[in-house]
Amino acid sequence: MVAVQRPSSSLRRPAVGGPARASLRGLPLAIGGLVSVVGSTAVIATASAAWWPNLVLVAAMLLLGGIAWMITRRPAGPRAVLGILAFAAVCQVPGLTLAPITSTDAYRYVWDGRVQLSGTSPYSHVPLDDALARLRDPILFPGLSPADRSGVTGPPRIPHDPAALTALSADDPRTRINRPRVPTIYPPVAQAYFTAVAFLTPWSAGTFGLQLAAAALAVGVTALLATELRRRNRDPRWAVLWGWSPIVALEAGSAAHIDVLAAALLVAAVITAARRAPVITGLLLGAAASVKLLPLLLLPAFTAVRRHGLTTPLVAVGTFVASYVPYVLAVGTLVVGFLPGYLGQEGFSDGSSRSAILGLVLPPMARQLVTAVLAIALALLAIRLHGRQPIAVTCCWLYGAALLLTTPTYPWYGVPLIALAVLAGRAEWLAVPVASYLAYASFGHELRQGLIHLTAALTVITAISLRHRSGLRRGPVPRAGGSAAGMIPPS
Known part of the structure; x- marks a missing residue:
C-alpha cells in the first residue's frame, strides 16, 4: 500500500469563515492553559491534606494528557509556542505566592548559598553551628537568634548505627532547615547555583529567590x-x-528543587548529543551530575564501543570530578558532607527502604542483589543500543527504569524524567513520577508503595508492548537520525 502524504498547511483549502474561524484555532490552547493553571493552583492549595493533593495531581496529569492531545489535533499557529510559554509561566505563579510545600529543602539551599558567600564551606559546618550564628535570621531560624547558643560546634562524626544516624539527622524546632546537625549533601554545581541566587536575594526574601x-x-x-x-x-x-x-509547578515555583536545574542540563546534553557535539555533551552531563548524582546513571546511554565512543562519558566524569577539586582543596575529606549518612539513612546500604517493587516478593538483601544485576543489564543494553535508537529514548527508559528499580522516597527525583519523556516522545513514563507522589503519601506502608510503583511499571510495559506491536504492523521505522524517530506522532 502506498502511503499518501497529507498536504502541507500552506496548500490546504482556506477555512470557511476566514479570520473568525482561524481565531478559533487558539481556543483549545487557551482552554487548556486555563485548566492547567487551575489544576496547578488546586494541587498547591490543597497540599495541607495527606491524600487530596495527590488525587488532584493524578487527575490533573490525566487531564493534561488529554489537553495535549486535543491541542495538537489542530495545525499549530504562528503564536502557538508563545502561548505555551505564557501559560507555562502562569502555571508557576501559584507556587511563588506561598512558602515551599512538598519539602523544606529550599531552606537548606538558602543556607548553603549564604554560608558560601560568608567565605565558609557548607561541607565543614552544620546549620546549628554556633560559629555561624551571625548568619541566622528569623525566617531560617525562627527559634534561634544570632545571640543564642545552640551548643553545636564543628562538623559531627557520622555514625553507622541506624538509631544514632536517625537521631543525628532529626529536625530541630528552632530552625526550618532540615537535618540542621549535619553538613550538606549537595554537589558543587548545585552549590554554585545556591551561591549565585543568594547573592541576588536579600535575606528578608527567604526562599523566594x-x-x-x-x-x-x-x-x-x-x-x-x-x-x-x-x-x-x-x-x-x-x-x-x-x-x-x-x-513541575510544585517542584519549581513552589519547592524550588534543584532537580529542575538537573532537568535543564540533561535536556541540553541530549540535544547536543543528537547534534554530535560529544565534548559539550560531556560538559553538560557532568554538570548535571554535579547538581544531582542521578544523571550519572545515564552515562551508558552516551557510551559506544567504537572510536571516540568514550569521549562524552570521559568528559562527563572529568567535569564531575573537577567540580569537586576547589572544595577538596578547601576542606579535604569533609567534602563528602553528609552524603554517606544520607545514603545509609535512605536505605542504599541495606536495601531496607528501596526497591519497593522487588520488596513485594524479595527480602532486603536479595532485593539489593537483583537490583544490581538488573541495573548492570540495563546499562549494557543501553550501550548496545547506542546509535540504533534516538539517545533521548535511551535516556528516558534508562532514567525511568532506575527510578522503578530503586523507588526513591522523594518524588521530585522524577522531575527530569518528565522532560526526557517529552523529548523522547514516550509519554507513558509520566506514570512513574505520578506514582512517586502517591507512594510519598503512603510513606510507611511498604505494601501499598510497592503496588503503586508496580502499577506504574505495568503501565509503561503495556505502552511499550502496544507500540512494538504497532511498529511491527507498520513495518520498518526510521533510523536514529530520522526526524520522527522515537517521537510522539506529529499532528
Missing part, C-alpha cells in the same frame, strides 16, 4: 523542548506535558 529562579528554569526548559521538537519535525505543543505539568 530560589523559587523564582526555579520557575524561570522551568519556563526555559519549556522553550528548549518546544524548539527542539520543532527542529525534529515534531509538534512543539507537546512541550505542554512539561511546561503545564502540576508536578
